[in-house]
Amino acid sequence: xxxxxxxxxxxxxxxxxxxxxxxxxxxxxxxxxxxxxxxxxxxxxxxxxxxxxxxxxxxxxxxxxxxxxxxxxxxxxxxxxxxxxxxxxxxxxxxxxxxxxxxxxxxxxxxxxxxxxxxxxxxxxxxxxxxxxxxxxxxxxxxxxxxxxxxxxxxxxxxxxxxxxxxxxxxxxxxxxxxxxxxxxxxxxxxxxxxxxxxxxxxxxxxxxxxxxxxxxxxxxxxxxxxxxxxxxxxxxxxxxxxxxxxxxxxxxxxxxxxxxxxxxxxxxxxxxxxxxxxxxxxxxxxxxxxxxxxxxxxxxxxxxxxxxxxxxxxxxxxxxxxxxxxxxxx
Amino acid sequence: xxxxxxxxxxxxxxxxxxxxxxxxxxxxxxxxxxxxxxxxxxxxxxxxxxxxxxxxxxxxxxxxxxxxxxxxxxxxxxxxxxxxxxxxxxxxxxxxxxxxxxxxxxxxxxxxxxxxxxxxxxxxxxxxxxxxxxxxxxxxxxxxxxxxxxxxxxxxxxxxxxxxxxxxxxxxxxxxxxxxxxxxxxxxxxxxxxxxxxxxxxxxxxxxxxxxxxxxxxxxxxxxxxxxxxxxxxxxxxxxxxxxxxxxxxxxxxxxxxxxxxxxxxxxxxxxxxxxxxxxxxxxxxxxxxxxxxxxxxxxxxxxxxxxxxxxxxxxxxxxxxxxxxxxxxxxxxxxxxxxxxxxxxxxxxxxxxxxxxxxxxxxxxxxxxxxxxxxxxxxxxxxxxxxxxxxxxxxxxxxxxxxxxxxxxxxxxxxxxxxxxx
Numbered sequence: 001x002x003x004x005x006x007x008x009x010x011x012x013x014x015x016x017x018x019x020x021x022x023x024x025x026x027x028x029x030x031x032x033x034x035x036x037x038x039x040x041x042x043x044x045x046x047x048x049x050x051x052x053x054x055x056x057x058x059x060x061x062x063x064x065x066x067x068x069x070x071x072x073x074x075x076x077x078x079x080x081x082x083x084x085x086x087x088x089x090x091x092x093x094x095x096x097x098x099x100x101x102x103x104x105x106x107x108x109x110x111x112x113x114x115x116x117x118x119x120x121x122x123x124x125x126x127x128x129x130x131x132x133x134x135x136x137x138x139x140x141x142x143x144x145x146x147x148x149x150x151x152x153x154x155x156x157x158x159x160x161x162x163x164x165x166x167x168x169x170x171x172x173x174x175x176x177x178x179x180x181x182x183x184x185x186x187x188x189x190x191x192x193x194x195x196x197x198x199x200x201x202x203x204x205x206x207x208x209x210x211x212x213x214x215x216x217x218x219x220x221x222x223x224x225x226x227x228x229x230x231x232x233x234x235x236x237x238x239x240x241x242x243x244x245x246x247x248x249x250x251x252x253x254x255x256x257x258x259x260x261x262x263x264x265x266x267x268x269x270x271x272x273x274x275x276x277x278x279x280x281x282x283x284x285x286x287x288x289x290x291x292x293x294x295x296x297x298x299x300x301x302x303x304x305x306x307x308x309x310x311x312x313x314x315x316x317x318x319x320x321x322x323x324x325x326x327x328x329x330x331x
Numbered sequence: 332x333x334x335x336x337x338x339x340x341x342x343x344x345x346x347x348x349x350x351x352x353x354x355x356x357x358x359x360x361x362x363x364x365x366x367x368x369x370x371x372x373x374x375x376x377x378x379x380x381x382x383x384x385x386x387x388x389x390x391x392x393x394x395x396x397x398x399x400x401x402x403x404x405x406x407x408x409x410x411x412x413x414x415x416x417x418x419x420x421x422x423x424x425x426x427x428x429x430x431x432x433x434x435x436x437x438x439x440x441x442x443x444x445x446x447x448x449x450x451x452x453x454x455x456x457x458x459x460x461x462x463x464x465x466x467x468x469x470x471x472x473x474x475x476x477x478x479x480x481x482x483x484x485x486x487x488x489x490x491x492x493x494x495x496x497x498x499x500x501x502x503x504x505x506x507x508x509x510x511x512x513x514x515x516x517x518x519x520x521x522x523x524x525x526x527x528x529x530x531x532x533x534x535x536x537x538x539x540x541x542x543x544x545x546x547x548x549x550x551x552x553x554x555x556x557x558x559x560x561x562x563x564x565x566x567x568x569x570x571x572x573x574x575x576x577x578x579x580x581x582x583x584x585x586x587x588x589x590x591x592x593x594x595x596x597x598x599x600x601x602x603x604x605x606x607x608x609x610x611x612x613x614x615x616x617x618x619x620x621x622x623x624x625x626x627x628x629x630x631x632x633x634x635x636x637x638x639x640x641x642x643x644x645x646x647x648x649x650x651x652x653x654x655x656x657x658x659x660x661x662x663x664x665x666x667x668x669x670x671x672x673x674x675x676x677x678x679x680x681x682x683x684x685x686x687x688x689x690x691x692x693x694x695x696x697x698x699x700x701x702x703x704x705x706x707x708x709x710x711x712x713x714x715x716x717x718x719x720x721x722x723x724x725x726x727x728x729x730x731x732x733x734x735x736x737x738x739x740x741x742x743x744x745x746x747x748x749x750x751x752x753x754x
Contacts, residue, residue: 200730204730204731204732207732208731208732208733215733215736216732216733218726218732218733219732219733219734219735219736220735221719221722221723221735224722224723224726224727224730224732225719225722225723225726227726227730227732228721228722228723228725228726228730229722231665231725231729231730232665232668232669232725235641235645235662235665236638236641236642236645236665236669237641239640239641239642239644239645239648240637240640240641240644242644242648243640243641243643243644257640260633260636260637260640263633263634263637264637264638264640264641267634267637309630311633312629312630312631312633312634313626313629313630313633315633315636315637316628316629316630316631316632316633317629319610319614319629319632319633319636320614320617320623320629320632325610325636
């Protein structure tokens with residue numbers, strides 16, 4: 001941590017402001033100006049761990065879809081890039097490829113987190129000769145290849161990009177990409193935790209209100225134990241995320257710990273959503289309930305930059321190859 | 332670190348260097364196939380070996396105490412050092428680098444749970460009498476709580492304590508009592524007023540385990556050892572000054588012990604089981620069994636390490652809170668659940684790797700020995716509050732879910748329906 005750590009009271013105050021801010025943002029809208037008005041840059045500089053976790057947890061809780069994550073990754077990529085000609089967005093590797101950018105000699109394939117209104121250029125990571133290069137493409141050159149990623153997560157503003165790659169190359173920046181992926185995974189873990197917390201709140205309220213056999217169904221152990229397990233899963237995910245931030249200053253940006261944080265959050269969302277859907281019964285199955293929005297959002301976030309099954313395997317392989325598991329707990 | 336802490340660290344190292352030897356390998360290195368082939372959570376040693384180990388533990392605790400490290404956070408008037416939880420953690424961290432006897436028989440229950448309870452609830456001269464003796468390894472304490480008819484529903488306990496002159500006479504049966512066979516004193520919860528609701532008529536006492544009428548009988552566990560016991564109490568006389576807290580207020584006293592229990596169980600880090608369910612040991616296990624390239628094993632290893640990281644970090648946060656003077660709260664239930672889950676998953680992971688060698692001893696190091704852990708982990712999901720009770724605590728006290736109806740906390744104890752006989 002570089003600056004002054006945020007205390008609990010300030011954090012709570014900021015969480016309240018963020019909730020208001022996120023409630024007022026339209027789908028795919030820009031968070032940037034509102035965050036600037038809040039003085040977010042200063043908060044972030046003071047205590048990046050608390051600030052990032054807070055912003056993305058609230059982002060998840062509010063089920064907002066925005067390009068806020070771009071700022072997290074671009075902050076790591078910018079030093080390796082030529083000066084920006086206007087505002088930038090990032091093309092993420094397609095979820096099917098985990099965190100591995102598509103080959104430079106093949107077509108474009110990836111996702112944007114929102115439409116490119118007001119964006120001047122897009123940073124397109126690609127793989128050339130086994131290394132990540134960062135190609136900068138004019139937003140207008142990309143527009144034709146992109147379209148809304150409709151279907152699964154109905155509230156999402158994501159765009160799938162698939163089509164011929166515009167000519168051009170860029171600097172090799174494998175280290176910057178590794179750090180960016182680590183930073184992105186920490187933010188995504190926080191966002192999944194937020195979605196989980198919100199789903200748990202819904203399930204808690206539903207099972208407390210819903211009466212069967214003359215009593216609230218949350219008083220049945222079969223129901224309340226599922227929710228307790230969900231709570232344990234979220235708590236564990238938050239612990240691994242907090243631990244991952246203690247490793248963020250490492251040479252590779254705390255890569256292994258960040259992967260573990262996203263792995264744990266991904267496992268948590270799978271468990272929380274399974275339990276939440278079950279205890280909400282038939283009411284949770286219909287789109288009249290808000291629950292489906294949590295289920296699809298959490299699954300989509302899990303898939304970005306490596307889903308939990310794939311991450312478990314790569315993190316396990318890294319462990320067996322002697323990955324530096326940063327001593328996460330320091331006195 | 333501050334200068335004061337540097338001085339403390341130097342003092343700790345001087346003491347350890349002068350008395351014990353440093354471990355050949357550090358915690359992160361491991362030589363597969365060397366050292367004792369034992370992965371037990373509970374002792375499975377024969378009684379004579381067990382007794383020798385207890386003697387070693389007491390002797391090591393005495394030396395710690397003489398050097399000022401027997402009770403680092405305790406008040407000086409009772410033989411403590413009066414230092415912070417951080418000093419305690421620093422000491423534990425450094426001591427882990429050395430070959431020292433396992434002092435779990437003293438520390439887990441006596442020093443971890445009953446000591447703090449005595450400190451909070453006993454009269455001054457009783458604290459003088461027992462606390463220095465406990466923290467210097469002279470006195471071992473056990474916890475006489477559970478009964479045949481009072482397990483999860485501890486408040487339904489039926490062991491009676493009846494006033495008799497200036498003391499009390501206690502009669503009843505306790506069960507699943509760890510280390511009672513080694514203990515000098517026991518903290519007993521007794522029914523003093525059966526006409527009050529069950530939580531109200533309980534009183535806590537310290538019992539001399541060598542007093543007439545105390546009989547300890549071992550219970551053999553599925554893992555092979557006999558670490559816990561039945562304790563029969565027949566007309567055991569206890570002086571009134573051995574009462575902890577007020578008459579009929581024993582439930583509050585018990586809660587002090589139980590909260591420390593969950594924190595102690597969830598926060599355990601040392602011992603052969605924790606050493607086995609760790610990244611270096613499990614990596615070595617996969618290597619020795621030619622499973623490094625197995626994708627399913629790699630996946631489970633990563634998940635397990637992530638879970639261990641979570642538990643380690645939660646314990647770290649809990650210690651920080653205790654350091655800030657706050658009592659362990661419902662969050663201790665999360666640590667306890669996760670600790671048991673980690674060791675259980677670790678044991679199952681290893682069981683799948685070693686296959687049939689788990690049940691048929693081929694003489695191979697690090698194979699058959701896993702059966703001890705596999706057969707011990709079910710106990711971890713029961714002791715110190717069953718998983719079902721932990722989940723109820725989280726459901727009600729953290730998530731705020733409605734209570735289960737039909738649990739009678741108002742009727743007099745003597746009118747309740749109970750297992751194991753009537754009051």
